[in-house]
Amino acid sequence: MKTAPFWLLAELTYRCPLQCPYCSNPIEIAQINNELDTETWFRVMREARQLGAVQLGFSGGEPLVREDLPELVAEGRRLGYYTNLITSGVGMTADKVANLKAAGLDHIQVSFQASSAELNNFFAGSDKAFAQKIAMAKEIKRHGYPMVLNFVLHRQNVDQVAQILDLSMELQADYVELANTQYYGWAFHNRQQLLPTREQLQKAEAVVAQYREKFGARRKIIFVVPDYYETRPKRCMNGWGNIFLTITPDGTALPCHSARQLPFEFPNVRHHNIGYIWRDSPGFNQFRGNEWMREPCRSCPEKEKDFGGCRCQAFMLTGDAANTDPVCDKSPLHHTITEVIDKAYIGDATPLLFRNMQNSKNLIASDHISS
Amino acid sequence: MSETLLPKKEWIPTIHSHFRLQWEETQQAYVLLYPEGMIKLNFSGGEILSRCNGKSTIQTIIEDLQHQFPDAHNIEQDVLEFLSIAFGKQWLTTYD
Numbered sequence: 001m002k003t004a005p006f007w008l009l010a011e012l013t014y015r016c017p018l019q020c021p022y023c024s025n026p027i028e029i030a031q032i033n034n035e036l037d038t039e040t041w042f043r044v045m046r047e048a049r050q051l052g053a054v055q056l057g058f059s060g061g062e063p064l065v066r067e068d069l070p071e072l073v074a075e076g077r078r079l080g081y082y083t084n085l086i087t088s089g090v091g092m093t094a095d096k097v098a099n100l101k102a103a104g105l106d107h108i109q110v111s112f113q114a115s116s117a118e119l120n121n122f123f124a125g126s127d128k129a130f131a132q133k134i135a136m137a138k139e140i141k142r143h144g145y146p147m148v149l150n151f152v153l154h155r156q157n158v159d160q161v162a163q164i165l166d167l168s169m170e171l172q173a174d175y176v177e178l179a180n181t182q183y184y185g186w187a188f189h190n191r192q193q194l195l196p197t198r199e200q201l202q203k204a205e206a207v208v209a210q211y212r213e214k215f216g217a218r219r220k221i222i223f224v225v226p227d228y229y230e231t232r233p234k235r236c237m238n239g240w241g242n243i244f245l246t247i248t249p250d251g252t253a254l255p256c257h258s259a260r261q262l263p264f265e266f267p268n269v270r271h272h273n274i275g276y277i278w279r280d281s282p283g284f285n286q287f288r289g290n291e292w293m294r295e296p297c298r299s300c301p302e303k304e305k306d307f308g309g310c311r312c313q314a315f316m317l318t319g320d321a322a323n324t325d326p327v328c329d330k331s332p333l334h335h336t337i338t339e340v341i342d343k344a345y346i347g348d349a350t351p352l353l354f355r356n357m358q359n360s361k362n363l364i365a366s367d368h369i370s371s
Numbered sequence: 372m373s374e375t376l377l378p379k380k381e382w383i384p385t386i387h388s389h390f391r392l393q394w395e396e397t398q399q400a401y402v403l404l405y406p407e408g409m410i411k412l413n414f415s416g417g418e419i420l421s422r423c424n425g426k427s428t429i430q431t432i433i434e435d436l437q438h439q440f441p442d443a444h445n446i447e448q449d450v451l452e453f454l455s456i457a458f459g460k461q462w463l464t465t466y467d
Contacts, residue, residue, distance in 0.1 A: 004397060006409070052397035054409055065433060082391060082404035107406040146389040146406050174389060175406060217461070 004052030005245040005278055008081070009059055009257065010041065012069070013249050017090045019125030019354040020113065022152050022187040022194055025061065026260055030360035034350055035249045038068045040269065042075050044247055047274035049079045053245065056081035061249070064091035070103045077104025084109060086150075089136040104371040108140050109148040109177075115163035119156065125354050137171045149173040153180045153204065153226075154194035155344070161204040165211045169219060176219065178208065180226035184258040186355040188316060189363075192348040195340060198229055207336045228337055230301065233309025233325035240287035240311065245278060253277045255284055257289055258312040262321050292322055296330040378429055378454045382465045385425030390462055392420055403462060419453050424462055429454065 012028040026032070027038055045056065056076045063069055064087055076083045085100065087106075089110045097108075110133060113123035117130040124130075140147050149168045151157070156162070161178065162183040168176040180201070183191045197202075208223045215221070227234045237256045239246045246254045254260055267276070267282040278284055286292070297308040308314075309325020317326045317336040324331040353359055378384070384442065386392050391404045394417075401417030403410040408422045412420060420438075422432045433447050 052395075052403065054395065054402065055407060057407070080393060081408070082406075084407060106404070109406070144388055148406050 003279070004050060006053060007055045007057065007245065008045065008048040008053045008229070009057045009244070009246040010044070010063075010072070011059050011061065011246060011248045011257065012063045012066045012072070012358075013061040015065045016060060016088070016355075017065075017126065018129060019356045020123055020124075020152070021190045021352040021354050022154060022181045022184065023355040024185045024187060024257055025355065026185050026258075027189060027360060027363050029061075029355075030357045032248070032250050034246075035066075035325070036251050036269070038071060040251065041068075041072055044269050044274060045072075045076055045079055045081070048245060048278075050111055051275060051278060054080075055084065057084045057086055059086040062091055063087055064096070070096075070099050073100055073105045074103040082106050082136060084325070087111070088124070088129070089133040090124075090126065090303070090330075092132070092136045092139075094139050097136065097143055097145075100147065101143050105145070107146050107148065109138045109150055110140065110150070110350060111150045112164075112167075112207040112325070114157045115160050115167045116149075119160075124157075127354070134171070137173075140180070141172050143267060146174045147172070148175040148177060150177040150179060153178055153196070155196040155200060156194075158196045158200045158204050162211075164222065169215070173219065175222060177222045177224065178204070179222075179224040182224075183228070184312060184316075185216045188351070190352050191340060192343055193350060193352050195199050195228060196226070197344050198341075201226065201229060224310075227310075227313075227327045228341060230327055231329040233306050233313075233327040235306045236310035236313075236325070239277070239307050241284040245274070253281070255287075256312065259283075262312060262315055264321075285324075294322060294324070296328075296332075297324050300330065378451055378458060378465075380428065381431070382425040382429050382456075383425060383427065384429060384432075384454060384463045384465050386420065386423060387461055387464050392423075394421075415449065416453060419450055420457065420462070423457075425445040 013035055014025055014032055015106050063085060073083050083104060083106045085105055086109045089345040112120060112133055120130040121127050137147065163339040165176060181187050181194050187194060205223065208221055212221055241255045244256060246257045247269055248254060248260065252260060253267050253269055264283050264286055293303060294307055297303050309327055311321045314323045314325050315321035318333045326333045326336045390406060392401060395402050398411060401412045401421055403412065418436065422435060429466050436450065437446050
């Protein structure tokens with residue numbers, strides 16, 4: 001176990017002008033609205049930095065809706081963090097790009113939904129999003145930031161990886177992240193409409209290989225594989241409570257951004273300092289090490305390699321967070337993954353459920369009625 | 372993958388704007404920070420990169436290190452080799 005987090009992810013708000021149906025935020029966003037104030041964020045940043053955290057991400061929701069963002073960036077930079085803004089670009093202006101630079105922001109990651117305005121705007125749930133993103137990407141480069149463009153891939157855009165990479169090169173992205181959807185939060189709800197086929201993925205990977213060869217070290221292309229098509233689980237978060245610390249808008253501290261759904265108590269920064277939260281809180285110790293493991297993980301020679309995979313995925317698909325991640329083909333419940341894959345070949349006509357507060361309220365209400 | 376650049380001693384190296392070099396007290400080491408990542412430098416790498424300030428020539432950096440570490444051998448060769456790697460990885464750019 002490491003004694004220090006490396007990453008502090010500050011989820012400043014769940015408010016967002018976009019409605020991406022693959023959002024990793026929890027379905028319950030509508031009932032989480034008591035955001036931390038500026039001073040509390042300052043304290044969280046200071047305490048995590050004292051433990052040794054180096055990377056600071058401002059995320060959400062859309063972090064630009066927080067009016068104190070420039071102050072938070074300035075304080076993060078003053079404390080010695082490398083400061084990352086993870087944004088949709090919607091709500092950004094040329095002035096804000098300049099002001100954030102002056103405040104000490106090191107890097108901006110802009111998410112796109114697709115390489116064409118039509119598909120981008122459909123998935124974003126906004127008619128103006130694409131043009132805005134293009135304009136802001138140019139502005140970000142003009143100010144000399146290193147720029148990451150992030151595209152979340154799914155069955156409706158994964159066939160356009162060549163166009164996506166062409167657009168990224170044109171915009172002079174320093175890094176392109178082709179992140180296959182991870183099925184948490186809203187994406188889990190919509191997974192049957194989002195999961196691509198294996199053939200779609202293989203084609204996309206071949207295209208990525210061509211572009212890597214063509215552009216070499218000048219442009220870095222990161223392809224995040226969708227774990228549903230793997231036979232071994234991912235080394236989730238590089239281990240529970242090992243390097244990653246997420247603070248959600250209401251101050252709940254989590255070992256990953258999906259852990260809120262797990263049936264454990266997680267500490268809140270309003271009541272505890274980061275030192276206690278990281279080192280001593282039961283939530284952060286729940287799955288540290290490998291004492292908690294069951295079979296087939298316990299006797300598996302690969303247990304130190306992947307730590308049994310993702311606790312949230314085990315919980316969502318098997319009902320118990322201490323089970324082996326069913327992505328692993330040694331899991332007796334691996335069929336919970338293959339059944340979803342099989343359905344990807346049939347297709348699903350159910351419309352996507354967009355991520356917004358109204359849909360969140362409806363889902364919370366229907367869940368209460370059914371349970 | 373990266374092109375090999377043989378640095379010349381009159382070059383003035385500086386950290387590329389896409390990286391940030393800083394001393395990390397908790398790690399007792401210099402680190403190079405970049406979007407969502409970090410490279411922890413070993414002692415000699417840190418001593419070299421922390422002198423790449425956009426003002427000193429490589430010649431000056433070598434002399435400075437020789438002065439500070441009089442017992443070390445082959446400083447010149449070690450510095451040039453390290454800088455060649457650092458340019459190749461685009462940690463450094465130069466005004467010359």
